[in-house]
Amino acid sequence: MSLTDAIYLDFxxxxxxxxxxxDAMLPYLNAHFWNPHSAHRLGRAMKAVVENARDNVETLLPSGGQTIFTSGATEAINLAIKGSMTSQSVIAVSAIEHAAxxxxAEWLAGQGATLIVLPVTADGLVDVAEAERLLPERIDLIAVMQVNNEIGTIQPVEALADLAHARGGLLLCDAVQGYGRxxxxxxxxxxxxxxxxxYGPxxxxxxxxxxxxxxxxxIxxxxxxxxxxxxxxxxxxxAGFGAAAKVARTRMEADAAQIAALWQLSRTHFAGWTINGSVDARYHGNLNIRRDGVDVARLMSDLREVAFSAGSACASGSGRPSHVLRAIGLSDAQAKSSIRLGWGRYSTEEDIIVAARLINGAAEEIL
Structure with a gap:
């Protein structure tokens, strides 16, 4: 089978x-190639393209701030932490944050900063009351993601921001999985x-x-x-980022309805699996599930027709059990029998039904 024939469930x-x-990107890949920082008329035309894109990106963000374009979220997170903190800072992060x-944070701790790791519940949520107990009276930064990339749990970010502000600090949110949704x-x-x-570049x-x-x-x-x-x-x-943000804004309700319908369908077709993380406080385009005794490495090797994950793409290949699944109390064996399925705007009901049949069949063969 060709690569494009595979069912893609790794959104x-x-x-x-x-x-x-x-379509928005095409003109600027060839004909309109000018530098947006040049002072001449052609450069100013490109600067207008950049600023229009920035406006579209910002429509999905709060008012009262500025947006800095970066090479990606990893650079953005590095800029946020290293750019706002020092070796004297007190920083708190949840135990299930992205490696970025x-x-x-660990690098900054190596420079002398104090690092506090906030535990999560078995549902994969930061307990705000527990965070209040663990944190000192003065905190410089709390970093917590909006939606976990592995188990899809939606964190109480605004309550933690209030906590950070009450103790004199800032709140950094990795909103990669929640932005536009x-x-x-x-x-x-x-x-x-x-x-x-x-759905941008x-x-x-x-x-x-x-x-x-x-x-x-x-930099x-x-x-x-x-x-x-x-x-x-x-x-x-x-331009591609701005166009994707504009579409996300206009389609937010329609996308959410589609995601919810596929979530309900997936619950039916993966009934024999256990869900990792909260069922309710969760983005429903993420299904992280386990079936004891299934060797996921073998499952992924045997099953080429479906593209899914055993965890974060950024940490794949490490051979180590997911730090997220460990943090919610799973054993190494349970973590290694867990898979992550994700769907989105271009997924169909048939994708879920066929993928479930193939995954369940392959799992039965292993067991």
Missing amino acids: QATTRLANEAF VLDT LPAPANADLIAVSAHKI KGIGALWVRDGVKLSPL HGGGQEQGLRSGTLSPALC
């Missing part, structure tokens, strides 16, 4: 480029997003920074992006 890893985003947050957390101070998770993301929050740049050079991110922007990538 947490990446999404297909929307036709609208593809965990590794950056859920309302952005209104009281966050820093929000990282990525284009390729909302890879290679571009953004950091939203609330007015009054001061950052130091990571020095020409002083582009309000002096916070030097380097020549790609009008094509910006």
